[in-house]
Amino acid sequence: MSPIAELSLAELAALRSSVEARYDAFRAQGLKLDMTRGKPASDQLDLANAMIALPGNGDYLSASGEDTRNYGNLQGLAEARALFAPVLGAPPEQIVVGDNSSLALMHDCIVYALLKGVPGSQRPWSKEQTPAFICPTPGYDRHFAILEDFGIRMLPVAMTDHGPDMDAVEKLAADPAVKGMWCVPKYSNPTGEIYSDETVARLAAMPTAAPDFRLFWDNAYCLHHLTERRNEIANILEECGRACHPDRAFVFASTSKMTFAGAGLAFFASSPANVRWYLARAGKRTIGPDKLNQLRHVRFLRDLAGLERHMDAHRALLAPKFVAVTDALQRHLGGSGTARWSAPEGGYFISVEVIEGTAKRVVDLAKAAGVALTPAGATWPYGEDPHDSNLRLAPTVPALADVRAASECIALCILLAAIEAQTALRASAA
Numbered sequence: 341m342s343p344i345a346e347l348s349l350a351e352l353a354a355l356r357s358s359v360e361a362r363y364d365a366f367r368a369q370g371l372k373l374d375m376t377r378g379k380p381a382s383d384q385l386d387l388a389n390a391m392i393a394l395p396g397n398g399d400y401l402s403a404s405g406e407d408t409r410n411y412g413n414l415q416g417l418a419e420a421r422a423l424f425a426p427v428l429g430a431p432p433e434q435i436v437v438g439d440n441s442s443l444a445l446m447h448d449c450i451v452y453a454l455l456k457g458v459p460g461s462q463r464p465w466s467k468e469q470t471p472a473f474i475c476p477t478p479g480y481d482r483h484f485a486i487l488e489d490f491g492i493r494m495l496p497v498a499m500t501d502h503g504p505d506m507d508a509v510e511k512l513a514a515d516p517a518v519k520g521m522w523c524v525p526k527y528s529n530p531t532g533e534i535y536s537d538e539t540v541a542r543l544a545a546m547p548t549a550a551p552d553f554r555l556f557w558d559n560a561y562c563l564h565h566l567t568e569r570r571n572e573i574a575n576i577l578e579e580c581g582r583a584c585h586p587d588r589a590f591v592f593a594s595t596s597k598m599t600f601a602g603a604g605l606a607f608f609a610s611s612p613a614n615v616r617w618y619l620a621r622a623g624k625r626t627i628g629p630d631k632l633n634q635l636r637h638v639r640f641l642r643d644l645a646g647l648e649r650h651m652d653a654h655r656a657l658l659a660p661k662f663v664a665v666t667d668a669l670q671r672h673l674g675g676s677g678t679a680r681w682s683a684p685e686g687g688y689f690i691s692v693e694v695i696e697g698t699a700k701r702v703v704d705l706a707k708a709a710g711v712a713l714t715p716a717g718a719t720w721p722y723g724e725d726p727h728d729s730n731l732r733l734a735p736t737v738p739a740l741a742d743v744r745a746a747s748e749c750i751a752l753c754i755l756l757a758a759i760e761a762q763t764a765l766r767a768s769a770a
């Protein structure tokens with residue numbers, strides 16, 4: 341297709357009628373499809389069903405003989421920490437296995453930092469004047485929601501295809517009010533970006549005016565590949581150590597999208613000082629984590645090879661859904677100059693940049709045709725996309741045939757909204 345900006349008025353009008361007719365045909369089908377949230381589909385959850393029966397038959401003892409049904413062991417079973425050590429890039433003694441949600445661990449770390457400070461703090465973050473966080477954008481809405489809830493200012497920074505714009509990050513970190521930064525370093529939510537080794541090294545080494553600056557390193561998609569390539573990123577804890585900032589990174593991950601979302605294991609990994617700090621706080625909050633679930637995970641997944649095999653089975657279910665989306669976008673929009681989209685090698689999302697000022701219109705058009713999309717703006721701090729141009733597509737939950745139908749419809753909505761905007765532009769210029 342030719343770029344719509346280059347079409348004559350007559351060609352634009354003809355294209356509009358044909359796209360409207362196809363859009364109306366979608367509306368008439370009465371679709372009811374949901375591409376809003378990045379959750380595993382039921383067939384993915386089924387992959388871990390055998391885990392539910394574990395540990396089974398009275399064998400509740402951990403490798404070191406603890407009764408996992410009882411209180412205690414705040415840090416988590418040694419075998420669970422050992423299993424995930426290579427995934428987290430930390431030795432087992434620098435890992436804490438929490439309960440079922442890494443987001444909850446991130447939330448708690450922010451609350452503890454606000455109320456108590458972190459190692460290296462001169463005072464609790466809440467006693468600073470308006471603490472702020474660097475927020476690579478588009479980003480994860482729930483990260484932003486935590487900051488908004490606690491009145492932490494958000495400073496958006498653009499993504500570059502190899503992580504956040506580091507020149508901008510380094511400038512912002514020179515302000516002592518800037519206490520931290522969100523990072524989803526592999527298969528970022530929603531852009532799918534993979535931080536380059538250079539980005540990771542710069543994040544570890546950059547000067548920060550706040551002595552207690554923290555990278556909230558949310559490696560939520562560490563093993564969630566969509567191709568045969570198992571992309572690796574540089575080890576942030578090692579890089580921070582090398583750069584003489586050993587306490588800079590809080591690393592988080594979970595098995596929410598490996599085993600069960602809501603009934604998995606969450607992890608915190610960091611320097612010895614940060615782990616002591618975290619456990620001192622966590623020990624007031626709980627007498628111990630759910631170690632039965634830890635044992636269940638260890639017995640089901642067994643070792644890194646078992647974990648990778650399990651993730652390959654996820655990939656087999658997920659990859660065709662992502663291909664269905666990018667194929668439909670390419671077929672309907674390729675060459676039209678109306679959108680750019682990510683083709684992620686992992687993670688749970690496809691990010692689409694549409695013509696400035698049309699993202700909300702696309703969401704409304706899709707809704708009217710029975711396809712629910714994440715609200716436009718959700719990927720920006722405070723839910724406000726200043727360009728109204730970013731859409732986050734989440735193709736994991738619907739069945740493949742539904743993803744295909746929804747993607748066709750979304751592509752038409754993007755095209756229709758762009759044609760409407762182009763038509764209005766021509767009218768105002770006339």
Ligand SMILES: Cc1ncc(COP(=O)(O)O)c(C=O)c1O
Nearest residue numbers: 441442443480524529560594596
């Ligand atoms: C980047 C990111 N972090 C964290 C989470 C939630 O993780 P958990 O289920 O461990 O709380 C998600 C879920 O979509 C996510 O996309």
